[in-house]
Amino acid sequence: MSAITTPIAQAPGDWTLPYHGKVAMACLIIAESAIFTIFVVAYLFYLGKSLTGPAPREVLQTPIFYTICLLSSSLTIHFASRFFARGKRGAFLGLWFLTIVLGALFLFGTGQEWHRLIYEHGLTISTNLFGTTYYSLVGLHATHVTVGLLMLGIVLLFGLAGRVGREQSARIEVLSMYWHFVDAVWVVVFTVVYVIGR
Amino acid sequence: MSSDAMAIRAAETTGRPWVETLHEWVITVDHKRLGILYILFALVFLVIGGIEATLMRIQLIRPHNDFVSPQVFNRLFTMHGTTMIFFVAMPVLFGFANYLVPLMIGARDMAFPRLNAFSFWLTALGGFLLYFSFVGGSGLYGAGNAPDVGWWAYAPLTSRAFSPGHSSDYWTIAVLVSGFGSIGTAINLIATILSMRCPGMKLSRMPLLAWLSLVMSGLVLITITPLSAAQIMLLVDRYLGGHFFDTQAGGSAAIWMHFFWIFGHPEVYVLIIPCFAFMSEIVPVFSRKPIFGYPVMVGATVCIGFVSMSVWAHHMFTIGMNSYSNAFFTLTSMIVGIPTGIKIFNWLGTMWGGKLIFKTPMLFCIGFLFQFLIAGLTGIMLATAPFDWQLSGSYFVVAHFHYVIVGGILFALFAAFYYWYPKITGRMMNESLGKLHFWLFVIGFHLTFDVMHIPGILGMPRRIYTYEPGRGWDTSNLIVTIGTFVQGIAILIFVANLVYSYFKGAKAGNDPWDAWTLEWSVSSPPPAYNFATIPTVASRRPLWDRKHPEDPDSRYE
Numbered sequence: 001m002s003a004i005t006t007p008i009a010q011a012p013g014d015w016t017l018p019y020h021g022k023v024a025m026a027c028l029i030i031a032e033s034a035i036f037t038i039f040v041v042a043y044l045f046y047l048g049k050s051l052t053g054p055a056p057r058e059v060l061q062t063p064i065f066y067t068i069c070l071l072s073s074s075l076t077i078h079f080a081s082r083f084f085a086r087g088k089r090g091a092f093l094g095l096w097f098l099t100i101v102l103g104a105l106f107l108f109g110t111g112q113e114w115h116r117l118i119y120e121h122g123l124t125i126s127t128n129l130f131g132t133t134y135y136s137l138v139g140l141h142a143t144h145v146t147v148g149l150l151m152l153g154i155v156l157l158f159g160l161a162g163r164v165g166r167e168q169s170a171r172i173e174v175l176s177m178y179w180h181f182v183d184a185v186w187v188v189v190f191t192v193v194y195v196i197g198r
Numbered sequence: 199m200s201s202d203a204m205a206i207r208a209a210e211t212t213g214r215p216w217v218e219t220l221h222e223w224v225i226t227v228d229h230k231r232l233g234i235l236y237i238l239f240a241l242v243f244l245v246i247g248g249i250e251a252t253l254m255r256i257q258l259i260r261p262h263n264d265f266v267s268p269q270v271f272n273r274l275f276t277m278h279g280t281t282m283i284f285f286v287a288m289p290v291l292f293g294f295a296n297y298l299v300p301l302m303i304g305a306r307d308m309a310f311p312r313l314n315a316f317s318f319w320l321t322a323l324g325g326f327l328l329y330f331s332f333v334g335g336s337g338l339y340g341a342g343n344a345p346d347v348g349w350w351a352y353a354p355l356t357s358r359a360f361s362p363g364h365s366s367d368y369w370t371i372a373v374l375v376s377g378f379g380s381i382g383t384a385i386n387l388i389a390t391i392l393s394m395r396c397p398g399m400k401l402s403r404m405p406l407l408a409w410l411s412l413v414m415s416g417l418v419l420i421t422i423t424p425l426s427a428a429q430i431m432l433l434v435d436r437y438l439g440g441h442f443f444d445t446q447a448g449g450s451a452a453i454w455m456h457f458f459w460i461f462g463h464p465e466v467y468v469l470i471i472p473c474f475a476f477m478s479e480i481v482p483v484f485s486r487k488p489i490f491g492y493p494v495m496v497g498a499t500v501c502i503g504f505v506s507m508s509v510w511a512h513h514m515f516t517i518g519m520n521s522y523s524n525a526f527f528t529l530t531s532m533i534v535g536i537p538t539g540i541k542i543f544n545w546l547g548t549m550w551g552g553k554l555i556f557k558t559p560m561l562f563c564i565g566f567l568f569q570f571l572i573a574g575l576t577g578i579m580l581a582t583a584p585f586d587w588q589l590s591g592s593y594f595v596v597a598h599f600h601y602v603i604v605g606g607i608l609f610a611l612f613a614a615f616y617y618w619y620p621k622i623t624g625r626m627m628n629e630s631l632g633k634l635h636f637w638l639f640v641i642g643f644h645l646t647f648d649v650m651h652i653p654g655i656l657g658m659p660r661r662i663y664t665y666e667p668g669r670g671w672d673t674s675n676l677i678v679t680i681g682t683f684v685q686g687i688a689i690l691i692f693v694a695n696l697v698y699s700y701f702k703g704a705k706a707g708n709d710p711w712d713a714w715t716l717e718w719s720v721s722s723p724p725p726a727y728n729f730a731t732i733p734t735v736a737s738r739r740p741l742w743d744r745k746h747p748e749d750p751d752s753r754y755e
Binding site for chain 1: 310415430450
């Protein structure tokens with residue numbers, strides 16, 4: 001049996017496999033996409049099926065400014081992680097902070113819109129099918145933005161404390177993958193709710 | 199040197215209080231221990247789900263029986279289905295994948311050990327919540343008990359009006375929570391398989407079990423999530439007054455069925471693909487031949503994964519879809535039969551001309567081959583829309599899917615238990631008890647599920663708590679119940695064998711089956727770190743290469 005322990009093959013010279021964090025984040029994005037798909041399908045399926053008002057056409061206003069905020073935060077986080085990989089800490093922290101500000105602005109925009117819908121138009125999640133599907137789809141996305149902001153905030157705090165070194169570069173990349181995904185989902189939600197849905 | 203280390207460890211474990219050992223198991227992040235926890239958890243729930251099935255069969259043993267009330271009967275079939283799918287089949291398969299995948303690909307642990315522990319405890323919490331409904335289901339309303347809405351919980355049964363109290367909420371949250379656990383484990387398995395393989399272990403050299411676990415995990419990512427989404431919608435309906443499935447407000451009950459079966463049908467493949475994996479590891483070893491058609495096996499599995507995503511509405515032929523949908527789902531359901539057939543032929547091709555060894559694991563594999571084939575044939579019958587219109591919702595359907603789940607999945611699982619038990623515990627399972635278990639279980643299985651087709655064809659609906667005498671269902675129901683008891687005795691023998699062999703079984707050694715994959719190169723049970731030095735592989739059968747340096751597989755690949 002002792003012969004079993006001697007490997008006969010030599011290790012291949014270059015044996016590199018993908019970073020497990022990136023693989024896992026890609027998997028999480030696939031899983032999340034499936035969840036969003038179901039909510040989007042429900043939204044589209046129930047378009048125009050509400051028995052009572054208000055209808056999307058009457059109450060929704062296209063949030064162009066806040067959409068630009070969120071989409072540009074994808075650019076800022078991309079350059080932030082680029083600067084981080086090159087070791088430029090100041091530029092990284094600045095752009096990272098800007099990303100958080102843009103994301104928070106977007107969330108503020110969603111809050112403002114919800115406030116207007118609830119108090120001016122009396123549309124809540126239980127008013128009609130539009131309310132049910134609208135608040136759950138946009139709310140699911142807003143939840144993902146919130147989670148993303150919390151994680152970005154944690155990195156910012158550690159970064160300000162000087163605890164984020166270059167060895168974390170791959171992790172920063174993984175986090176920015178998530179943020180890009182959240183932005184991409186907004187493109188879909190925006191199209192479905194504000195373009196097709198009206 | 200390794201024996202010294204082991205002796206020291208043994209001395210440490212004997213001298214410690216049991217609380218410390220328990221604590222160690224609770225906080226563990228070791229993939230082997232978590233795998234064992236998953237398997238033990240599933241075994242406990244297997245016994246619970248089995249008792250529920252037995253109670254139902256006692257109720258149906260003769261017409262007008264009043265062993266349980268109609269309300270209790272509804273709870274029993276709901277709990278039986280939910281338990282068996284979410285808290286037996288899923289965790290036991292994840293348990294084996296957890297235990298075996300890192301060992302087979304030459305890794306020391308999973309990619310994310312803490313996520314692994316978190317996922318297990320989420321699943322455990324889900325199982326606990328489901329059964330806590332017996333205590334907490336009444337809530338403040340004093341109505342309801344355990345969930346009684348069926349395992350697929352069709353709307354509007356789950357609406358507040360028809361399901362007061364909290365029983366449906368316990369069902370929803372239990373399934374949701376265990377679903378998050380499954381997604382975590384699936385992500386972990388994929389990351390492990392893609393990023394942790396030992397040097398030389400190319401994807402084309404990976405053991406089929408690792409390949410099939412990869413496909414299964416990918417399928418989990420896109421099939422469990424629609425269920426999670428639907429559960430969130432149901433919670434919105436029940437707690438926030440939403441209208442997703444509320445037909446009074448324009449909502450649709452049919453869309454719940456779609457969402458549920460988009461999960462529900464691929465779920466069958468999530469469960470059967472790991473069983474294909476067990477077959478693909480065990481059949482070659484007991485045929486003394488390498489697997490026949492390795493690349494085709496991988497291709498067929500990936501193909502099954504894709505096609506299984508587009509067959510779901512064959513569960514819904516009777517709700518009145520248009521003829522195009524019926525034709526589409528009939529066609530796709532039949533297409534799934536092609537890659538599955540390829541697999542059956544490949545296992546037969548592996549056995550053909552091999553030196554067959556009829557040990558217990560192989561017996562269960564052969565049982566699987568025959569029974570899974572028959573299950574597939576009744577599946578093709580039910581995939582045909584007009585045939586399904588006649589038999590949907592009858593005992594024929596119950597017989598069909600139990601043929602898949604018991605005759606297929608459970609038989610492959612028993613094979614896996616007998617095959618890997620020596621690796622996990624270091625002792626062989628008793629062969630005579632194993633053979634007795636096999637034959638009793640085969641007899642009980644066929645008594646129950648062959649005969650169950652007959653009342654189905656004669657028109658007996660599923661989920662009824664009793665029936666009128668003189669419809670031709672009496673004798674067959676009696677035989678079905680007798681078969682259930684034979685199966686129950688066989689399971690008790692199996693459990694007795696597990697316990698007996700743990701203490702009295704023959705010492706297994708590293709490699710009792712003379713197998714070819716890496717898990718057999720380490721001691722039984724493997725050390726916490728798995729491999730002292732990370733192995734390097736040059737072919738699909740690394741252990742064959744080491745045992746036969748004069749004629750290694752690597753020469754031919």
